[in-house]
Amino acid sequence: MSVRHAILALLSEGPKYGLQLQKEFESSTGEVWPLNIGQVYTTLQRLERDGLVESDEAENEGTQKGFHITDAGSTELSSWLNTPPDMTSPPRDELVIKVLSALRVPGVSVHDVIQVHRRYLIELMQQWTRLKEDEADFDLTFALVVDAELFRLDSVVRWLDTADGRLKRAASEPSVASTGPRLGRRLVVRR
Template sequence: MSVRHALLALLSEGPKYGLQLRQEFEARTGEVWPLNVGQVYTTVQRLERDGLVVSDDAEEPGSQKSYRITEAGGEELRAWLATPPAADVPPRDELVIKVLVALRVPGVRVTAILQAHRKHLIETMSRYARLKEEAGPDDVGLLLVADAELFRLEATVRWLDAADARLRHLQPAEGAAAERTAEAAR
């Protein structure tokens, strides 16, 4: 996710100071992506350096510096919103890597690993479903985040099921022998 562009989007609504940007970012993202206020100020300083925002340079001691988006910042934001995320290379997925590595680890029951991860994902899906039930109808940001996570988790569970079926189909005898060896070693 681009914090840089999210801050530009918030500033497109009007001038804001750093702490306000952090609070609004967290509120808009359903409070599931906490943002360090230091990261906000570092990012805003880079945006200012790049000419995408300007500050009011508050001169009074203790007063907060307010930032506003420039025309160039608005153009950058619109270009980012219109550009689809890169999907040409599969992302590094820790779960996929674990499964691929586990295939070569002696004594490891890959099907047990798949089932353990599946169970965890189903439990996480239940928590998001409860979160949706408890959310108010006006909490659109939280509902959209919960929906996105549910769909992502569901896709991962489907992949685990497909991987389990593929491994059982392709290596039924080898898998059964490995499971017997693993149990005998215990």
């Protein structure tokens, strides 16, 4: 995730200190992603180098230095918010590769492999849902982050369910079952 742009977003509300940015970053992401104070200052230095933020001179030695966003920083922030992340090429997903590999390993039931992963994902979803049950009603940002994680995990479960059904049908229909080698070829082509 872009800590750089998240800091710009926080500074768009007004000038802030480094420690304040660290605390606000954590609360604005539902305290799901902890952020090291060192990373905050490194990021601020890079933003300042790129002309996207400016630091205010500390009034006295030992007091904290404040930062504010520049016009170039506001333009960069607006551009980032409205630019969709690159999702054109499928990620090389480890789980997908495990299921595809299981198809080729003699003596391995791909349905059992799918179930191992399905069980793990449901366990994780239970843990996220339990957090939501306890706290989410009182904390909007946390609820949004938990929802995002639940939908991400759910999409993987749906893929596993679909793969399970597709493989079952393929096993019962010889014409479809012959897709094994083709799946292999496609993988090679994509690499």
